[in-house]
């Protein structure tokens with residue numbers, strides 16, 4: 161266990177690091193620390209690994225019809241491919257099984273303290289961190305442990321971003337509470353928001369609700385999950401690397417050929433170039449719109465009783481409004497240390513200006529996140545290792561954390577919504593991380 165004395169500097173005899181959360185990010189952090197021979201404590205409030213992919217983890221945003229949005233080929237952790245018999249886009253249960261086998265394979269599971277919640281992390285005067293930890297077996301007996309390093313890997317899709325629909329007297333729920341299409345049976349349902357979850361859930365409603373509609377404030381690009389028989393990300397990676405402006409033009413044209421003019425389906429034209437919002441990978445929504453099983457509407461203007469009026473003047477009665485309006489990226493046990501709730505103040509999405517404080521899983525990007533997570537985990541572990549073994553290199557990177565502010569958008573003019581604050585292009589991010597790691601003498605997989 162960690163020291164409870166407040167001395168400064170790292171030690172080699174007791175864990176100096178706490179990892180919070182055993183979802184994909186926490187597991188990546190644990191593997192990286194173990195690879196570096198660094199000791200750590202690892203706590204998880206649920207009783208097993210997998211994070212939000214465990215539909216039974218209380219408060220998880222997972223729903224029965226959820227599948228991976230990025231394909232299995234490009235979404236695995238380095239050196240641990242997904243099973244060959246997995247489909248291109250695995251189901252949430254398959255992703256959970258993959259994460260559990262990852263944790264078991266690298267002997268991470270036995271080192272996790274389950275049913276253990278971090279309720280607060282504060283900084284000591286000596287620059288260390290005191291974590292208040294509660295075990296489910298003794299909820300009224302909080303334990304205080306002090307660490308040199310804390311890695312928050314507690315996820316960013318737990319705190320719903322709820323919007324108000326004043327005047328509406330029907331049921332209003334956030335998608336975090338949604339599990340099963342049968343919840344829609346016999347109801348007139350309006351899904352608000354066209355992120356990947358919103359589109360999935362709208363398709364569930366198209367199949368099971370008495371009447372289904374989806375409201376989106378702007379037009380989007382809808383990217384099919386397969387192109388020419390290949391998962392779309394594999395297809396995109398198989399061609400030559402093109403400048404972003406050319407890629408936007410070529411793929412934009414291809415999508416117009418494949419989807420045609422989506423305004424014929426009641427959708428709005430995109431008001432931005434391709435890739436300037438988080439990609440929506442969904443071909444089913446266009447299918448259901450084309451079959452009249454769901455209706456597309458613009459944003460909500462007002463509501464009275466059961467009637468919702470949209471910004472184009474159209475109106476419809478609903479029993480249920482399901483808000484697929486995203487999440488706030490909170491760190492509830494240490495918000496003052498991490499800063500902004502939507503976009504925590506972290507260099508390269510991982511390194512805090514508070515020495516010894518890290519975050520993993522905060523990267524918002526246009527590809528599968530696990531490879532970036534793994535690179536960042538290795539960099540965090542290397543930085544922690546440097547603190548004890550290469551102090552000059554450690555100081556050099558502390559200077560980077562304080563002063564380096566790279567543009568990682570890859571030339572994308574992202575729309576100005578909260579979701580895209582701090583959003584990075586995965587190619588630009590990968591290139592930059594590799595460049596930094598190479599300068600620091602750190603090895604990445």
Ligand SMILES: Cc1cc2nc3c(=O)[nH]c(=O)nc-3n(C[C@H](O)[C@H](O)[C@H](O)COP(=O)(O)OP(=O)(O)OC[C@H]3O[C@@H](n4cnc5c(N)ncnc54)[C@H](O)[C@@H]3O)c2cc1C
Pocket residue numbers: 180181182183184185186203204205206210211212213217221222223226227228229230231235276277278279313314315316317357493520521522527528529530
């Ligand atoms: C429907 C859906 C589809 C997605 N599809 C993809 C995809 O195709 N590709 C992709 O790369 N990403 C996808 N994602 C993104 C997803 O966020 C990541 O895959 C991943 O689960 C995030 O991992 P994480 O470890 O950061 O967080 P989480 O999976 O949220 O795990 C955080 C863990 O921390 C624990 N925890 C939280 N607070 C505390 C505390 N105070 N004390 C102790 N433990 C705590 C939680 O119980 C949880 O186990 C998808 C997300 C959703 C919702």
